[in-house]
Amino acid sequence: MPARNRIPLPIGTQLGVFEVVSLPFPLLVPGRSGQSQTRNRYFVRLRCTGPDCEWEDDVREDDLERRKTAACGFCYISLDVDPEARIHVERVWKGRPQTYDRYRYHGKSYDRLHRIWANMRERCSNPTSEKWKRYGGRGITVDPGWENFRAFEAWALENGYADGLTIDRINNDRGYEPGNCRWVTDLENLLNRARYLPTPLHEALEARAAVDDVDTYSVIRVALEALRAEREQIS
Incomplete structure (x- = not known):
């Protein structure tokens, strides 16, 4: 060889x-x-x-x-x-x-914030990750300063982190960095993602929300619940 x-x-x-x-x-x-x-x-x-x-x-x-x-x-x-x-x-x-x-280690390997940090780095740096294509595969990176968990933890606590909130990138085409990230609820995160849906799908989502007199999040939630119920019947 x-x-x-x-x-x-x-x-x-x-x-x-x-x-x-x-x-x-x-x-x-x-x-x-x-x-x-x-x-x-x-x-x-x-x-x-x-x-x-x-x-x-x-x-x-x-x-x-x-x-x-x-x-x-x-x-x-x-x-x-x-x-x-x-x-x-x-x-x-x-x-x-x-x-x-x-x-001594930082002792927070099992904390929720540490899991968020680890998952963030995983999808941006590991080509075998299921989410690689939507993150690292299209150039989304993690700020070098956040390779240290202590630094990420300090930023998170100073910028409104709390249980139940998730990390969200303000500009979906930029990476995970202090000036482009915030802590939001699942609803806010979902609505932020919806802005980047293909135009026909986004328009259809808003049209259905108007007919049902609800917000777009409720339309997505009802659709997911219906899909879950259908899969349970099939299985």
Whole structure:
């Protein structure tokens, strides 16, 4: 098999809280003839840059992108770390007693706001996401400053975030950035999306709303409820 075209990361490259300390190298495994053979997998040695952290290991090259936002599993330092949030640790590791202060995660991985942040980044950066075509696939991106959850959380709390509200882009053709986002109800979000429907569909929606003497949201809600009931009868 021909060698892949490779663009190795220079030694010293920073990947979040990690630093590259070697060029990529292949995994060698014993072949049938007893000699080592190269698999089409490459590794890079990384080390944690946390104070007094001893973690250093070989990481698969296809896992390096995730490491840009990952926390160190040894000292728990991360891009989202609170420098004042430390936990005193006394333990025995690999036969050696250790005493040190490790960092603590932000502890909000299961919060609603963290899910909103994670889903926002997923649909804009992951081509396998179901919503990729409507977001990342057409150039919608997330502001680089919001790659850090702490920064996104601070903006959200300062700009009206509350349970029950969703993030909405004011200009549907621009990305997720502080000047283009707001917190709205589901109804406001739905009406904002309706402005970008194809003209014939939007006109039909408004015409039906006028006939029924309701708003366009009610027309959509009734249609969805009817569709759900029809599917339940079929199943």
